Amino acid sequence: MSSTKFILGLFDDPDDMMHGIDKLQKNSVPIYDVYTPMPIHGIEDKLGIKPSRLGYAAFMFGCLGGSLIFSIIYYTMVHDWPINIGGKNHFAVPDFIPITFEWTVLFTSFGMVATFFYATHLFPGRTPRAMDYRATDDRFVIAIDAKGNIPHDDITNILKDAGAVEIKHNDRKYVSYE
Amino acid sequence: MASHNESIIREPLITGKDITYAKITNDVLRPVENMPTKAWWIGFTVASLGALLWVFAVSYTFWYGIGSWGLNKTVGWAWDITGFVWWVGIGHAGTLISAVLLLFRQNWRNSINRSAEAMTIFAVICAATYIVAHMGRPWMAIYSLPIPNQYGSLWVNFNSPLIWDVFAISTYFSVSLVFWYTGLLPDIASIRDRATGLRRKIYSVCSFGWTGSVKTWQRFETVSLILAGVATPLVLSVHTIVSMDFATSLEPGWHTTIFPPYFVAGAIFSGFAMVQTLLLVTRKVLSLENYITMFHIEAMNKIILVTGSIVGVAYITEFFIAYYSGGEYEQYTFLNRFIGPYWWAGCMMYGCNVLMTQLMWFKKVRTNIQISWALSIVVNIGMWFERFVIIVTSLHRDYIPSSWAMFYPTWVDVSVFIGSIGVFFTLFLLFLRVLPSVAMAEVKLLLKGSSEQAKKKLIEAGHQQPEEVEFYKEALTKFDSVELADYQKA
Numbered sequence A: 001m002s003s004t005k006f007i008l009g010l011f012d013d014p015d016d017m018m019h020g021i022d023k024l025q026k027n028s029v030p031i032y033d034v035y036t037p038m039p040i041h042g043i044e045d046k047l048g049i050k051p052s053r054l055g056y057a058a059f060m061f062g063c064l065g066g067s068l069i070f071s072i073i074y075y076t077m078v079h080d081w082p083i084n085i086g087g088k089n090h091f092a093v094p095d096f097i098p099i100t101f102e103w104t105v106l107f108t109s110f111g112m113v114a115t116f117f118y119a120t121h122l123f124p125g126r127t128p129r130a131m132d133y134r135a136t137d138d139r140f141v142i143a144i145d146a147k148g149n150i151p152h153d154d155i156t157n158i159l160k161d162a163g164a165v166e167i168k169h170n171d172r173k174y175v176s177y178e
Numbered sequence B: 001m002a003s004h005n006e007s008i009i010r011e012p013l014i015t016g017k018d019i020t021y022a023k024i025t026n027d028v029l030r031p032v033e034n035m036p037t038k039a040w041w042i043g044f045t046v047a048s049l050g051a052l053l054w055v056f057a058v059s060y061t062f063w064y065g066i067g068s069w070g071l072n073k074t075v076g077w078a079w080d081i082t083g084f085v086w087w088v089g090i091g092h093a094g095t096l097i098s099a100v101l102l103l104f105r106q107n108w109r110n111s112i113n114r115s116a117e118a119m120t121i122f123a124v125i126c127a128a129t130y131i132v133a134h135m136g137r138p139w140m141a142i143y144s145l146p147i148p149n150q151y152g153s154l155w156v157n158f159n160s161p162l163i164w165d166v167f168a169i170s171t172y173f174s175v176s177l178v179f180w181y182t183g184l185l186p187d188i189a190s191i192r193d194r195a196t197g198l199r200r201k202i203y204s205v206c207s208f209g210w211t212g213s214v215k216t217w218q219r220f221e222t223v224s225l226i227l228a229g230v231a232t233p234l235v236l237s238v239h240t241i242v243s244m245d246f247a248t249s250l251e252p253g254w255h256t257t258i259f260p261p262y263f264v265a266g267a268i269f270s271g272f273a274m275v276q277t278l279l280l281v282t283r284k285v286l287s288l289e290n291y292i293t294m295f296h297i298e299a300m301n302k303i304i305l306v307t308g309s310i311v312g313v314a315y316i317t318e319f320f321i322a323y324y325s326g327g328e329y330e331q332y333t334f335l336n337r338f339i340g341p342y343w344w345a346g347c348m349m350y351g352c353n354v355l356m357t358q359l360m361w362f363k364k365v366r367t368n369i370q371i372s373w374a375l376s377i378v379v380n381i382g383m384w385f386e387r388f389v390i391i392v393t394s395l396h397r398d399y400i401p402s403s404w405a406m407f408y409p410t411w412v413d414v415s416v417f418i419g420s421i422g423v424f425f426t427l428f429l430l431f432l433r434v435l436p437s438v439a440m441a442e443v444k445l446l447l448k449g450s451s452e453q454a455k456k457k458l459i460e461a462g463h464q465q466p467e468e469v470e471f472y473k474e475a476l477t478k479f480d481s482v483e484l485a486d487y488q489k490a
Helices: A014-026 A044-047 A054-081 A093-120 A152-162 B023-034 B038-064 B079-090 B093-103 B108-112 B113-134 B139-142 B163-194 B197-207 B213-248 B259-285 B292-323 B328-339 B343-361 B369-397 B411-434 B438-452 B452-461 B467-474 B485-489
Strands: A006-011 A032-037 A142-143 A166-170
Touching: A006 A014, A006 A032, A006 A152, A014 A044, A014 A142, A014 A152, A014 B023, A032 B038, A032 B213, A032 B411, A044 B213, A054 A093, A054 B213, A093 B163, A093 B213, A152 A166, A152 B108, B023 B163, B023 B411, B023 B438, B038 B411, B079 B113, B079 B213, B079 B259, B079 B369, B079 B411, B093 B108, B093 B113, B093 B163, B093 B213, B093 B259, B108 B113, B108 B438, B113 B139, B113 B163, B113 B259, B113 B411, B163 B197, B163 B438, B213 B259, B259 B292, B259 B369, B292 B328, B292 B343, B292 B369, B328 B343, B328 B369, B343 B369, B438 B452, B452 B467
Parallel strands: none
Antiparallel strands: A006 A142, A006 A166, A032 A142
16 A cells, blocks of 8 residues: 555646646546646636636625615714705715715625635635645646545556656645645 | 637737746746845835835924924915825726726736736825825824714714715725735745745745635636726726815816816826836846836837826816806916916926827837836826826915915925835835735736747747738837847748
């Protein structure tokens, strides 16, 4: 029983890596994840990853921010302490639009980014789960869970055929942990 | 697919030979991973001396009160609001580049958006310091917020553009910051994974544990797109609201409906000029010529030309409407800009912003680095005078001639302004030192399709239309970072 936990295929070109994904899938090798230094378009479809639903979150946060500040303005300007400004209507809706807009944008942005960080487990001080340090530099890394995916040499050969410049058999999942 | 061949007739966005993904990382991180150069230290010393001047002048203002400024009964707003509007205007280009150009899929934004956004944030910080400073008693800033208080509660007046401004500027600043920082995460992770020891620990905390997995990138792109979508109307709303500080008053020269589009165009104009001022120096000092190319410089100059001309049209419209309105106060204000005691400020405004910018029609001017840099400074000066003319010349002579007065700045006024420039450059130089000045992940996206080497390969493969190849080679002649000799024999 080998101690290999993860097999990493390192590519120096995104197209070769996409080719590698195709080959692995043709051979029914499940892919754990792919780490790249830049977004790769079309990779989600290949790996069957569903579209992000962050847009819905953003919309809901926007609605929340807009209605919240509009309620605050209504309460302060119309209900709690109406100020007589030249006899004009207290419920001066056009005047309320700019700030309602600003808070809609504010809540959309902060709510969506907070949801993104929460869903992706990003927060200051989180220990990075890096499988290979060059994945943020110039390597496009396909990670394959070694457990159950045997024989490992076959996977190595598939990756090599696809043009991987380096193949690693790592004994631990994350290299960034001490 | 991850990459595709781009049409040969499009100019390259990355120049140079043998550019690899690793080379991009190395080139961009060189100033971050090495000790700063002499040029940086000189710049930083001068800038931080300016920042110290700012600290001193603002402390002096808070100690002795607003009376230490040159304001008087007639001219109650002058250098402070001029400086504020100037900085807010400069702070418009970053978000424009990162948001509007993203929505329009202008890929050339990728190599300039990071530093432009940083510049935006620092400019808005400078603008915000003016708001706080001009209160004289900065702790009173709390009364601009709608929080319960002991007066009843007496709330803020949500009908007032000044309160809209509080919300607009604070929203703009915080949303820009979030946009900028989210975009920085992958690049901070790149620094983290190359660093060791304490540096790695610090960048690790700042990177939020970024890994670059598929799902992370997918969400990242969604977030970027939606943020761009909401930041686009936001950036337009900010200067619209700033202009309403003036337009909703009854002051001649301020009370005009053209102000919102006119201010927004002026803001983009001055913002791009400041981006140009900074990037022309940055690309040289940090040797980023291959990533911030002549194409970028010319594109920005074109935007300066367009927005400068919009501003010019707005000036003419203002004059026409003043004449056409038949209002004598309105008419006098505009005549006064030329024949009054502030004629020299008016000449600086119209001369720098409209006349000088028209030089950009010439390609030789647009692609000449020295002239472009000089013109960007001219625009910065012109836009400062625009705000000065609007604010001071309108106020100093309005309805009652017995109240007419002049405005003379004190050394405190001048020091706060020069000091704020020092604060700005201190922050910008620190940014260049500790964070990547070019969005590496986004530039890497361009390497396979839009780079010079990719196009050269296409030409060498020989399946291109000869006239298109000729057209492309012709376009390359303006680049200062392209070896034209390589194309002669090919």
